[in-house]
Amino acid sequence: MTRPRSSPDLYAAAAAALLVTAAVLVGRYVYTYDDLIVGWPPLLGRWDPHLGPGTPAAVLVAAGVVAYGPAVAARLPWRALLPAAWGTALAWTWSLALIDGWDRGIAGRLTTSQEYLSVVDRWHDVPATLRDFNGHILLHSPDNWPAHVAGHPPGATLTYVLLDRIGLGGGGWAGALTITVGATACVAVLVTVRALTGERLARRAAPFLALAPAAVWMGTSADGYFAAVAAWAVALLALAVTRRSPGWAAGSGLLFGLTCYLSYGLTLFAVIAAAVLVLGRRGVRERPVLLAALLAGAAVVPVAFTAAGFDWWEAYRLLVTRYYEGAAGVRPYAYWVWANLACTVLITGLATVAGLRRAGSVLVRRRAGGERADGARAGEVRLAFLVAAGLLALLAADLSGMSKAETERIWLPFALWLLAACAFLNRPRGWLTAQAVLALLVNHLVATGW
Numbered sequence: 001m002t003r004p005r006s007s008p009d010l011y012a013a014a015a016a017a018l019l020v021t022a023a024v025l026v027g028r029y030v031y032t033y034d035d036l037i038v039g040w041p042p043l044l045g046r047w048d049p050h051l052g053p054g055t056p057a058a059v060l061v062a063a064g065v066v067a068y069g070p071a072v073a074a075r076l077p078w079r080a081l082l083p084a085a086w087g088t089a090l091a092w093t094w095s096l097a098l099i100d101g102w103d104r105g106i107a108g109r110l111t112t113s114q115e116y117l118s119v120v121d122r123w124h125d126v127p128a129t130l131r132d133f134n135g136h137i138l139l140h141s142p143d144n145w146p147a148h149v150a151g152h153p154p155g156a157t158l159t160y161v162l163l164d165r166i167g168l169g170g171g172g173w174a175g176a177l178t179i180t181v182g183a184t185a186c187v188a189v190l191v192t193v194r195a196l197t198g199e200r201l202a203r204r205a206a207p208f209l210a211l212a213p214a215a216v217w218m219g220t221s222a223d224g225y226f227a228a229v230a231a232w233a234v235a236l237l238a239l240a241v242t243r244r245s246p247g248w249a250a251g252s253g254l255l256f257g258l259t260c261y262l263s264y265g266l267t268l269f270a271v272i273a274a275a276v277l278v279l280g281r282r283g284v285r286e287r288p289v290l291l292a293a294l295l296a297g298a299a300v301v302p303v304a305f306t307a308a309g310f311d312w313w314e315a316y317r318l319l320v321t322r323y324y325e326g327a328a329g330v331r332p333y334a335y336w337v338w339a340n341l342a343c344t345v346l347i348t349g350l351a352t353v354a355g356l357r358r359a360g361s362v363l364v365r366r367r368a369g370g371e372r373a374d375g376a377r378a379g380e381v382r383l384a385f386l387v388a389a390g391l392l393a394l395l396a397a398d399l400s401g402m403s404k405a406e407t408e409r410i411w412l413p414f415a416l417w418l419l420a421a422c423a424f425l426n427r428p429r430g431w432l433t434a435q436a437v438l439a440l441l442v443n444h445l446v447a448t449g450w
Contacts, residue, residue, distance in 0.1 A: 086186065216442055
């Protein structure tokens with residue numbers, strides 16, 4: 001990790017750039033809008049060069065992190081680093097969102113006809129709505145739910161219903177909550193990396209997590225909120241296995257259960273959870289009660305929703321039918337199975353691609369037995385294993401065919417774990433510059449939407 005930046009890193013980044021270019025060109029000149037149903041393939045959006053009130057702030061935040069982020073992350077006390085990372089992620093996400101202005105960038109995001117706030121008034125009786133939820137999933141059903149509501153378990157919509165019930169209704173409050181909670185995801189990843197691999201690697205990853213290109217879509221997409229819940233489920237599990245704490249295990253299970261009732265696809269986080277259990281297997285062996293606490297916590301949310309009358313399995317079956325009744329029935333798998341990966345490059349950046357290359361090299365060397373995995377090297381192997389689990393979950397989502405387009409939003413929960421691979425990079429300022437430039441270009445040139 002102390003070697004100068006090698007040409008294979010640049011080759012990996014160049015290959016990723018070519019993948020994005022191919023996705024744009026093929027999407028524009030081989031397929032039509034009626035084939036892909038996205039305005040600026042592979043992204044859901046349209047070409048719209050613009051500036052906005054968030055532009056100066058976004059540039060300043062980016063410049064500050066590039067100039068001082070690595071040094072501050074290396075020297076700041078750990079307890080101060082976590083709120084600093086959260087604050088930086090907040091500033092970065094808010095400023096990027098405000099490039100589109102308050103209404104289009106934040107307050108109006110979750111109020112469109114396909115979004116969650118459009119149905120808040122239909123939840124007068126929450127238990128009755130939960131019992132009847134599945135009856136409105138299919139496209140031909142009476143008063144069918146809009147796309148995002150039908151496409152997720154009711155926990156997603158219920159979050160914004162409860163926010164409305166406590167007097168914080170409307171798109172402004174919903175957007176602020178989503179950004180504020182979503183920005184904590186970077187802290188959860190840092191907590192996990194430190195617990196499982198060591199503080200040095202967590203500090204190296206911190207600037208990249210705070211300045212993630214994914215922030216373009218974290219503000220304001222409900223998937224950013226989902227990403228934070230899932231990330232904290234993993235973080236608490238990492239703390240549980242390293243500190244032998246049943247309390248942390250129960251908390252992790254509770255959040256994993258909630259995650260599954262926010263998004264069906266996030267059941268794939270079981271892959272990342274399994275990786276954490278493998279890395280922390282010594283703690284699990286010493287205190288088997290951790291698994292019991294984890295499972296007990298994980299049962300809480302499913303039991304509560306089932307008791308209220310919502311059938312998760314039936315809902316998922318109906319969702320698959322609804323999925324192919326809509327745009328997914330038209331969008332070609334042959335394009336999206338690889339163009340989705342181009343979207344992943346756009347939300348994680350070229351630095352992450354280079355980091356993943358290095359993570360793969362660490363695992364290959366470890367498997368070949370070429371280097372003894374002790375001390376700092378052991379931490380690198382563990383981080384590479386964790387990142388590989390995140391990549392495996394993402395690839396499973398891709399191959400499933402249930403993620404055709406809009407993955408720049410849908411895959412935010414998985415993307416954050418790939419960003420941790422940037423801890424393997426040296427000369428971080430150059431790679432951070434590339435990350436910032438990518439995010440600023442996308443946000444200023446494309447009107448993103450979902």
